[in-house]
Amino acid sequence: xxxxxxxxxxxxxxxxxxxxxxxxxxxxxxxxxxxxxxxxxxxxxxxxxxxxxxxxxxxxxxxxxxxxxxxxxxxxxxxxxxxxxxxxxxxxxxxxxxxxxxxxxxxxxxxxxxxxxxxxxxxxxxxxxxxxxxxxxxxxxxxxxxxxxxxxxxxxxxxxxxxxxxxxxxxxxxxxxxxxxxxxxxxxxxxxxxxxxxxxxxxxxxxxxxxxxxxxxxxxxxxxxxxxxxxxxxxxxxxxxxxxxxxxxxxx
Amino acid sequence: xxxxxxxxxxxxxxxxxxxxxxxxxxxxxxxxxxxxxxxxxxxxxxxxxxxxxxxxxxxxxxxxxxxxxxxxxxxxxxxxxxxxxxxxxxxxxxxxxxxxxxxxxxxxxxxxxxxxxxxxxxxxxxxxxxxxxxxxxxxxxxxxxxxxxxxxxxxxxxxxxxxxxxxxxxxxxxxxxxxxxxxxxxxxxxxxxxxxxxx
Numbered sequence: 072x073x074x075x076x077x078x079x080x081x082x083x084x085x086x087x088x089x090x091x092x093x094x095x096x097x098x099x100x101x102x103x104x105x106x107x108x109x110x111x112x113x114x115x116x117x118x119x120x121x122x123x124x125x126x127x128x129x130x131x132x133x134x135x136x137x138x139x140x141x142x143x144x145x146x147x148x149x150x151x152x153x154x155x156x157x158x159x160x161x162x163x164x165x166x167x168x169x170x171x172x173x174x175x176x177x178x179x180x181x182x183x184x185x186x187x188x189x190x191x192x193x194x195x196x197x198x199x200x201x202x203x204x205x206x207x208x209x210x211x212x213x214x215x216x217x218x219x220x221x222x223x224x225x226x227x228x229x230x231x232x233x234x235x236x237x238x239x240x241x242x243x244x245x246x247x248x249x250x251x252x253x254x255x256x257x258x259x260x261x262x263x264x265x266x267x268x269x270x271x272x273x274x275x276x277x278x279x280x281x282x283x284x285x286x287x288x289x290x291x292x293x294x295x296x297x298x299x300x301x302x303x304x305x306x307x308x309x310x311x312x313x314x315x316x317x318x319x320x321x322x323x
Numbered sequence: 324x325x326x327x328x329x330x331x332x333x334x335x336x337x338x339x340x341x342x343x344x345x346x347x348x349x350x351x352x353x354x355x356x357x358x359x360x361x362x363x364x365x366x367x368x369x370x371x372x373x374x375x376x377x378x379x380x381x382x383x384x385x386x387x388x389x390x391x392x393x394x395x396x397x398x399x400x401x402x403x404x405x406x407x408x409x410x411x412x413x414x415x416x417x418x419x420x421x422x423x424x425x426x427x428x429x430x431x432x433x434x435x436x437x438x439x440x441x442x443x444x445x446x447x448x449x450x451x452x453x454x455x456x457x458x459x460x461x462x463x464x465x466x467x468x469x470x471x472x473x474x475x476x477x478x479x480x481x482x483x484x485x486x487x488x489x490x491x492x493x494x495x496x497x498x499x500x501x502x503x504x505x506x507x508x509x510x511x512x513x514x515x516x517x518x519x520x521x522x
Contacts, residue, residue, distance in 0.1 A: 122504050122508045125508055134480075135358055141375075144375055146345075
């Protein structure tokens with residue numbers, strides 16, 4: 072469309088207002104300018120007339136009646152053929168919840184929500200730090216963990232080795248030695264008639280099937296056989312309490 | 324035509340598997356869709372097939388309808404229009420606006436379009452004449468380019484407002500108005516020539 076200006080209106084503007092004018096929504100000075108342009112412009116005047124005529128022609132077109140079988144055909148091609156299709160489609164649109172997602176929704180997400188709290192993160196961080204420091208001080212290295220064998224025999228051997236190491240460590244401790252030495256000294260002082268080692272060896276070599284004296288003393292503690300401490304030496308030991316010493320030690 | 328809430332409820336019932344709700348939708352919209360298809364495609368058989376295709380497509384994509392994005396009738400019309408465009412491309416009936424004097428084929432001795440439109444000279448009565456006029460206008464409408472034709476159908480035959488048409492056609496409102504003006508003028512020129520020759 073040529074862009075001429077007639078009566079203060081350009082043809083492009085006329086084209087935009089043409090629909091409104093035909094719909095009857097254009098009024099006032101706008102309508103006056105529009106009509107003036109239509110009268111003056113050799114292009115837009117005929118366009119207005121043709122558009123109005125075309126509109127009138129189309130108004131004469133009435134709605135056509137669809138075939139009577141159309142609705143039935145549509146229903147047959149949709150719900151009629153497969154009545155469950157819509158329901159299936161609707162179900163398919165809904166997300167299927169697997170057991171993993173169900174567990175995730177009911178268990179993992181609440182736990183994760185709790186874990187994400189700063190307080191929990193701080194506590195976990197401190198616990199991890201304490202554990203790592205403890206392991207470092209105990210001499211545990213991450214590389215050692217990967218070499219751990221989980222076979223039952225290996226676990227059992229590790230258990231006994233660890234137990235022996237702990238017992239050795241305990242026995243080798245200086246204050247344990249001192250305490251034990253003191254106790255032995257007390258015992259020796261309290262019971263000087265204890266048979267000597269050579270005599271004990273004689274008992275070990277004895278093949279007369281007689282019960283060993285030491286075993287008798289340790290494992291058959293009847294009322295008459297209890298060895299009570301007495302204080303024959305000096306007044307300082309007289310105040311000590313009466314003790315019965317039995318040491319159970321397991322050597323591996 | 325439609326109460327938004329009522330239609331939304333109807334759609335929800337359809338999605339839930341209510342066959343009666345789907346039938347209600349079919350009953351409500353089949354006439355409108357059939358008329359759009361008939362005016363665009365030009366033949367009753369094509370219109371019937373296309374209407375069924377539109378409803379099948381609606382049936383499959385009903386869950387994608389979002390009431391917050393627009394009226395149901397606009398959604399339905401958009402589906403119809405898209406299907407018509409696809410159909411038009413498939414059949415390659417890309418008939419740009421032709422003059423009534425131009426020939427439908429490349430042969431020089433072919434009949435001009437004005438002679439292909441039925442003769443209006445001897446109507447037996449007013450009813451028949453009215454029907455023949457409608458048929459003439461319908462045929463002239465089919466001679467318009469698809470862009471002009473769809474704009475005219477939606478505005479003058481379906482009474483949609485410019486904004487809804489712009490939504491369906493995915494063009495600005497100004498373009499819609501321009502196409503409608505050009506379409507009306509072109510249609511009037513085609514029909515004036517026809518009746519000038521006939522009368």
